[in-house]
Amino acid sequence: MMTLKYQYQLFMLALGFFSRIPVPASIPYSEERMNQAGRYFALVGLLLGSLCALVYGLASSVLPASVAIIIMMVFSLMLTGAFHEDGLTDMADGIGGGMTLERRLTIMKDSRIGTYGASALVMVLLGKYVLLSELVKFEQIATFIIVAYTLSRAVAASLIYDMPYVSDADASKSKPLAQQQSKLELTVLLATGVVPCLLLSLPVAFTLVAVIIVFRFLFKRWLLERIGGFTGDCLGAAQQLSELLIYLTLIAWMVNGA
Numbered sequence: 001m002m003t004l005k006y007q008y009q010l011f012m013l014a015l016g017f018f019s020r021i022p023v024p025a026s027i028p029y030s031e032e033r034m035n036q037a038g039r040y041f042a043l044v045g046l047l048l049g050s051l052c053a054l055v056y057g058l059a060s061s062v063l064p065a066s067v068a069i070i071i072m073m074v075f076s077l078m079l080t081g082a083f084h085e086d087g088l089t090d091m092a093d094g095i096g097g098g099m100t101l102e103r104r105l106t107i108m109k110d111s112r113i114g115t116y117g118a119s120a121l122v123m124v125l126l127g128k129y130v131l132l133s134e135l136v137k138f139e140q141i142a143t144f145i146i147v148a149y150t151l152s153r154a155v156a157a158s159l160i161y162d163m164p165y166v167s168d169a170d171a172s173k174s175k176p177l178a179q180q181q182s183k184l185e186l187t188v189l190l191a192t193g194v195v196p197c198l199l200l201s202l203p204v205a206f207t208l209v210a211v212i213i214v215f216r217f218l219f220k221r222w223l224l225e226r227i228g229g230f231t232g233d234c235l236g237a238a239q240q241l242s243e244l245l246i247y248l249t250l251i252a253w254m255v256n257g258a
Contacts, residue, residue, distance in 0.1 A: 011044075013037040018044045018153075020081045039185040042154035042193035049149025049196075052076050053142035065136045069129060072145075084156075087236015088124060089117030094233070095226050104226070105167055108233050124240050131247035138254050143199045148246040151208065154193020155216050156239035159230050161186045163220060166229035204253050211249050215242055 009027050014037040016023040055075045059068035077085070090108045096116030098104030107114070113121070135144050161181040181189070197205035219238055223230055 009033070010037040011040045014040040014044050015047070018083060019048060019079055021079070036185060038157050038160060038181060039188040040192070041157035042150050042189050045150040045153035046146065046192065046196060048076070048079055049146040051079065052149065053145040056136075056145065057142060060136070066133060069132050069136065073125070073128060073132075084236040084239045085121060085124070087233040088240045089113050089121045090233040091231070091237040092120035093117035101166075101227055105231070108167070108231060124244065127244050128247070131244065131251060134251050135247060135254070140200070143196075144247070144250050147196045147200065147208070148243045148250075150196045151193045151212060151246060152239045152243035154189050155212050155242045156235045157181075157189055158186060158216065159220060159223075159235060159238060163223070164229035165231070166227055167231040204250070207253065208246060208249055211245060212242060215245055 010033060012023045012027045013029065013034055015021055016027070017034065017037065018041060052072050052075060056068050056072040059071045063071070090110075093110070093114040093116045094104040094106075094108035097114055098107050132141075132145075135141050138144075158181075194205075194209060197208055200208070216238075219241070223234055227234075
């Protein structure tokens with residue numbers, strides 16, 4: 001089951017699940033395959049980040065940087081169907097508005113958006129715009145986008161490895177990914193997530209990885225305390241928050257002349 005054809009099929013499943021990019025209808029599907037496809041979550045992020053960087057580059061060649069950023073952000077939302085942003089809002093509503101575990105999980109399944117979710121969504125989108133507006137001042141903006149998209153998805157999917165799944169799998173959009181990852185899948189995921197960091201200087205790359213490790217530890221601990229594990233919405237929130245943290249860390253390096 002380790003042939004190139006099989007791995008290609010797994011990647012296509014991951015691409016179809018985590019983005020709106022069309023994939024061949026002939027790709028075989030099963031819950032086992034979909035679960036294994038999680039190993040390519042970061043690779044999907046690499047592709048999405050590259051496309052977004054390309055869109056920014058094209059837009060910025062004829063438009064002001066601020067307009068190009070908005071265009072890229074809209075393109076990104078369309079590319080993923082706001083998949084991760086939706087998870088962030090649901091998690092914020094559930095954990096922010098629920099006083100018990102059962103209530104928090106119930107709120108997360110509600111498709112309606114509440115005050116906590118709306119506030120989180122506005123702040124994250126605004127945060128991305130502000131941070132990217134600072135990063136475009138530097139020549140490596142395309143690299144920054146690719147690194148952020150790839151590494152943030154790696155840390156989000158890695159939470160599946162050592163955390164219990166606490167939602168109703170039958171009603172969850174992340175049901176195929178709810179099973180525990182194997183060490184091989186985790187290794188592929190993390191290796192893919194870290195490799196783009198090598199496009200940066202080694203001190204910056206090491207700092208990013210260290211910051212993400214700390215974030216993962218704290219976020220995991222927080223989720224365990226709040227809901228006793230993770231849901232698919234929590235993975236989306238992890239991706240969004242870690243992406244912001246990566247941008248923030250890069251800015252800290254750049255503005256200090258690193």
